[in-house]
Amino acid sequence: MSDINLTTEQKYEKKGFFSENLVPILFVILVLCMAAYGIFYYLEGSMTSKIDNTDSQYDSQYAELTTGNAKQAVDFQDRMDTIEDLMKTRPDIVKGLQEIEKRIAPGVYLKSYEYNAATNQITLVCATNNYRSVAEQILAFKGPAGEQSLFTNVTSGETSFNLQEGRIEFKVVISLS
């Protein structure tokens, strides 16, 4: 007869706290998860409404600011900034004329003067009696080498003889700084 052990004595009597209370702990965790979800969901909704409120406040204040008195202040400053820009690039024609007055050589006079802002150049037609004066005048407009001047570049060389007046006419193109 074989020996059959029919004892009902439990082999693992000492169970740990965790294994014994696993199910209640998991229930608690589940409840906490649900609570966290609820809180997060509520906070998200609350923040969304706050954002909407802030955005609508922003929109109304922005519209008020852009169409209200602030535009006068910005317009005033923009106008002043534009004036400064315009003044910097404004050519002083009289200065150019005064410079020509200073550099005109004896025996030479102007027949015509033309200024063009697009090219910032003066085109002169001068008249004189002899070619020596033509050369002297071109040199006078060019000025001494290395001189800081209103005239940055002077080109010439084209001459013609006016039979009616008996004079040599020559063109000078002056680039301004």
Place this chain on the structure above:
Amino acid sequence: MRLKILLAPILMIVIIVAVIWFVVPAYQGMSQKRSELKESTAKLEDLQNKSKTADKLVGDLQAKSSEQATVLTYLPASTLEEQIIDNLNYIASAEGVSIYNLSVKTISPQEIAAAGIVAANKSTKDQSLTLTEVSYGMVGSYDKIKNVLQKVFMLKRYNGVKSISIKSVSSPGAENKETPSDNLQADVKLAFDYLEGKESLDNLDSPLFTTGTFDMKAVDDINQLTSVEVIKITPPATGRANPFLP
């Protein structure tokens, strides 16, 4: 008994699913909204600061009414053709120079863009700067023409020379053609630009809202570099039964 055994793993799975599908997305959504709220609040605060700065600037502007008038006279918000004609005529008359063929033509920025014209001295900063081309001729001596040009340059209203042509004219009936005369004819083309006023602000990016003070250098420049006052024309007494009679 079986149910009791299965309950723990089922609960674990439910918890994991709940955390992954509900709790974490809800937390992320909340975090995102929190940062959005922070951003919106910062934007609103910035706007409120700009609003306060704007109120201060408007107050300052009211105290600077004479400077504002100087600026608006120098760069007006419309052509003011009558002012241009009256002032050019006054300057020429005062110098004893006769002017002719005076014309004022406004060219809008759209026309400039369409024609591909590059306006002389045109600021690229503001697109609403409108070019007003003024052309006229004058006859007089060199000194007088030079004085007119100088006075126009010193006028307390912006103008820039686009082109000038000066040539000597022989007097009618002059016998000796070889003698150059001091009677000159000048054809002048000027740009009397103006800047249209703003109906509303496109944005609030102006550095003015950050600094909170006006940069008044332009007013100093106008006062230092120009000296000829702009004549303000007043409307005449009007009304006649037959407008065709002089």
